[in-house]
Amino acid sequence: MSIKIEQIKSSSKPKEKKKEREGSPLDFLNKEISFSGSGLKDKQKEEFYANLGMLLSSGIDMRSALKIVCEEKKKRKEKEIFEKLFDDMVKGMNLSESMKKSGHFSDYECYSIGIGEETGRLNEVLxxxxxxxxxxxxxxxxxxxxxxxxxxxxxxxxxxxxxxxxxxxxxxxxxxxxxxxxxxxxxxxxxxxxxxxxxxxxxxxxxxxxxxxxxxxxxxxxxxxxxxxxxxxxxxxxxxxxxxxxxxxxxxxxxxxxxxxxxxxxxxxxxxxxxxxxxxxxxxxxxxxxxxxxxxxxxxxxxxxxxxxxxxxxxxxxxxxxxxxxxxxxxxxxxxxxxxxxxxxxxxxxxxxxxxxxxxxxxxxxxxxxxxxxxxxxxxx
Incomplete structure (x- = not known):
């Protein structure tokens, strides 16, 4: 059984998101510039935290939610990073520990996720x-x-x-x-x-x-x-x-x-x-x-x-x-x-x-x- 993130999003905001994602000749002005090919951009992190928080709020457990997030990724580099997080979680590691180990997330993000895991407020933190x-x-x-x-x-x-x-x-x-x-x-x-x-x-x-x-x-x-x-x-x-x-x-x-x-x-x-x-x-x-x-x-x-x-x-x-x-x-x-x-x-x-x-x-x-x-x-x- 798999749940598509697009389907969950469409139930809450069906039309607004489509309009926001329509192409424009000036879209290149809104793209982020990244000088590190292996890192995650702010937009990718925003989507990750928003999607993960939404899935957890819907009652899905962390392992299944992270697997769904991995399946939705299209870019190879991005997919590899999140698949590594999922593999670490399967081995029994916490999300915050896996994020810190990957080196693609700041101390602020890792520490905040760790606090959310310890206090049971992970959805709010995400x-x-x-x-x-x-x-x-x-x-x-x-x-x-x-x-x-x-x-x-x-x-x-x-x-x-x-x-x-x-x-x-x-x-x-x-x-x-x-x-x-x-x-x-x-x-x-x-x-x-x-x-x-x-x-x-x-x-x-x-x-x-x-x-x-x-x-x-x-x-x-x-x-x-x-x-x-x-x-x-x-x-x-x-x-x-x-x-x-x-x-x-x-x-x-x-x-x-x-x-x-x-x-x-x-x-x-x-x-x-x-x-x-x-x-x-x-x-x-x-x-x-x-x-x-x-x-x-x-x-x-x-x-x-x-x-x-x-x-x-x-x-x-x-x-x-x-x-x-x-x-x-x-x-x-x-x-x-x-x-x-x-x-x-x-x-x-x-x-x-x-x-x-x-x-x-x-x-x-x-x-x-x-x-x-x-x-x-x-x-x-």
Whole structure:
């Protein structure tokens, strides 16, 4: 006897899911980029936790539920990972132990599943982890959709400028050489840039390539991550947006860990392995040291500017009434709504601003080229 996951899903949400999965020419914008061929993407993990939780809630035992999940997988790599989990379970191993052994799941996931197995709240934990990955995927897609259009516009503008500097401006330069007289300052400035660009194009290209390789090589160095994050935080609009993204992740994950009855110190240690953003890593490191020395979470949080006043105040209240999980659940929802609003506003503002910027830049070059001709026509008249 086998149960198809699609059939279970269709009974609860028959039409909405079909509409969501319909193909679109822009679907590639929503796909995740993975640099590790053997790992699991966030989308695959979300489906795994959601499907497993749904099957367990329907009364199926863990072994049968995991077997159904394995049968539904089509990709070879993904199927092998989940089949190994099933084989380990047949041998008597817990799901959390098997997940840790596979190396494809974070400590946060393994530890949360283990807590769910011990406390009998595995269904709740699975649903919470699935929700976490759902929100994480949604945030990534929003950011990709927001910055894809500006990136395309900027690349197109650069290509247009390179073409004009290499081909259009030199044609006008030959025309201007035939006439005597001093060129306007704007025209001379554009001609000088074009000439320098043509003469040193290879050098500029090598500098750009060298810079990219250097940045990529040092991206994991602590000093690079420290100063890189400081620069990002100083950028208007972008800095607060990045900080709010990690605030949402911090609140949601802390709420999930604390609601699973994981001790605060252990939850902070797990968080350090999940968040790879330098300011939050250092803050969590100080949180751990502070708690070990008898400080409260609020007292440790006070010295870091990455956390706003609202979070600090509510953290203090949550500790006093022993309801940190509920406080962070509410904060996660609030920050997530604020983040979505900010991303939507940024998306609506970037399009016209970039179009105007590119138009002004191209118009500047054209005016610089035609300005001498207008002057010469006036002098002849």
């Amino acid at each position: 649903n919470d982890i699935a929700t976490y990955f759902t929100n994480r995927i949604k945030q990534k897609r929003q950011l990709v959709n927001t910055f894809t259009y500006p990136l395309i516009v900027i690349v197109t503008a650069l290509l247009v400028v390179i073409f004009m500097m290499n081909f259009i401006v030199p044609m006008f330069m030959d025309i201007f050489k035939r006439f005597s007289g001093e060129l306007p300052a704007l025209t001379q400035w554009v001609l000088d840039i074009s000439q320098s660009f043509n003469q040193n194009f290879i050098i500029y290209l090598l500098v750009i390539i060298t810079s990219v390789i250097t940045f990529y090589s040092f991206r994991k160095k602590e000093w690079y991550r420290k100063y890189g994050s400081l620069i990002v935080m100083k950028i208007p609009v972008v800095g607060p947006l990045v900080n709010k993204t990690y605030m949402v992740r911090y609140c949601h994950t802390m709420a999930l860990l604390l609601s699973a009855r994981i001790p605060l110190l252990r939850a902070i240690r797990l968080m350090r392995k999940m968040i790879s953003y330098y300011p939050f890593e250092k803050a969590l490191e100080e949180f751990e040291l502070g708690i070990l020395h008898g400080k409260t979470l609020f007292q440790s949080m006070e010295q870091f500017s990455v956390f706003d006043t609202k979070m600090k105040s509510l953290t203090k209240v949550g500790e006093e009434i022993n309801q940190l999980d509920r406080i962070y659940t509410g904060l996660s929802k609030q920050y997530n709504e604020e983040l979505q609003h900010q991303i939507g506003t940024l998306n609506s503002l970037l399009e016209p601003v970039l179009i105007i910027f590119v138009g002004v830049f191209v118009a500047l070059i054209l005016v610089a080229m035609y300005l001498p001709m207008f002057q010469m026509s006036n002098s002849f008249a």
